[in-house]
Amino acid sequence: MTLPNERVAWFNGEFMPEREVRIPFRDSSWIYGDGCFDMTRSFGHKLFKVKEHVQRLYRSLKYLRIDPGYGPEEMCRLSEELFERNRHLLGPDDDYWLAQRISRGVRPVEGDNLDHHGPNIVLECMPLPFRQRASLYEEGIKVAVPSARRTPPESLSPRIKSHNYLNLIVASQEVHAMDPSAWAILLDINGNLSEGLGSNIFVVKDGVILTPHERYVLPGVSRQTVIDLARSEGLRLEEADIDLYDAYNADEVFITSTSLCLCPASRVNGVEIGPKGQVWGPVTRRLADAYCRLVDFDWVAQYRRHLDPSAPSRPF
Structure with a gap:
């Protein structure tokens, strides 16, 4: 019953x-x-x-x-x-x-x-988990890079969404031991940014949006949605090798996932991204607005309505 x-x-x-x-x-x-x-x-x-x-x-x-x-x-x-x-x-x-x-x-x-x-x-x-993640839309995600590298495609394709998440879980646990509110984004075997647990990363520099090559990541549906929106908005977007130098010097960094849709990142390994005090850069904001129009629903406002300062921000 x-x-x-x-x-x-x-x-x-x-x-x-x-x-x-x-x-x-x-x-x-x-x-x-x-x-x-x-x-x-x-x-x-x-x-x-x-x-x-x-x-x-x-x-x-x-x-x-x-x-x-x-x-x-x-x-x-x-x-x-x-x-x-x-x-x-x-x-x-x-x-x-x-x-x-x-x-x-x-x-x-x-x-x-x-x-x-x-x-x-x-x-x-x-x-x-709106309440647990609402503060991310006010403060931005703190990205941290663990020592564990993403499983290379030569061993097992990261393009499958398998039940074996140990690579990503171990990496996330390492990051949480240092900062429980940080989100792990792993490097690939070549030392470039790849992805995190259920999340893809984008960086923006001089108006150009970059995201890791699909071969090294799970090609998220939200990732593809943002790629399509960027092109429909007339923004330049490329798949590229992105290392930590690129991330530290980016004008904006944001994360996509099914639950978050698109969320700004405020720091990478403690390095502040963009102008001091900026959480939402202009490109990130433009894409989030386009995403809300696409789904005919303001999910950013939805998250903010659940804001509880005492709730820890955890990726899972």
Whole structure:
């Protein structure tokens, strides 16, 4: 039975209360991180770019050689139905992350008595952390670079959104040990900026926007949205090798992610970015305004309405 205030999830063919979802302990994602996922979000209780996120999910599945048993169209339909089943639980100024999570599943073991082997699939909604992150839109993100390098594409493609986030988690833990409010952005194997946990980085210098080459990062849907907006606004944007010298001397730095959309960075390794006291540079502001127009919703104001000075700013 689903309680009146309880979210539902979709698990292996059935909608059910979240508390009833059970993943076997021999699931390959639990044992090896062998699986992938994707996430979109809503704006004003309306889902954004479900199709694009699901298409990226299926590119990850193809790379991992996992067949979920049905195609992107059905995944989109199920995702939208799940959102509708949970929409009524949203407060007037809240929104959801919506995730599709797929593991390779459980290989049969003699005597396991399981009814289901093969991929385990979970679709779920969870509230976005507005209160915890609201201060980032007033103060800017503090970016810090850990000693751990991003897994190189020669070892494992960073372009898949897999369940194995240990590289990014270990790097983030190192940064949080020094500053719990900082966000980790890793260098790639060549010493250039790459990405962080669920986040892409952009720098602006003399009106030109630069972002790391796609080969070395997960090509975020929000990243691509900003690239498209920049070009529609007549701004020059290039993929490039960006090192710390470029970041320290940038006029502006900003981060994109599904939850944050676009958020200014105020410091990189303690170095203040842009003019003293500047949080929102003109290019960052212009792109954020264009993003709000695209989704027909002011998500910057939404974050600011949740502002609580006592809430720590944490990336996850």
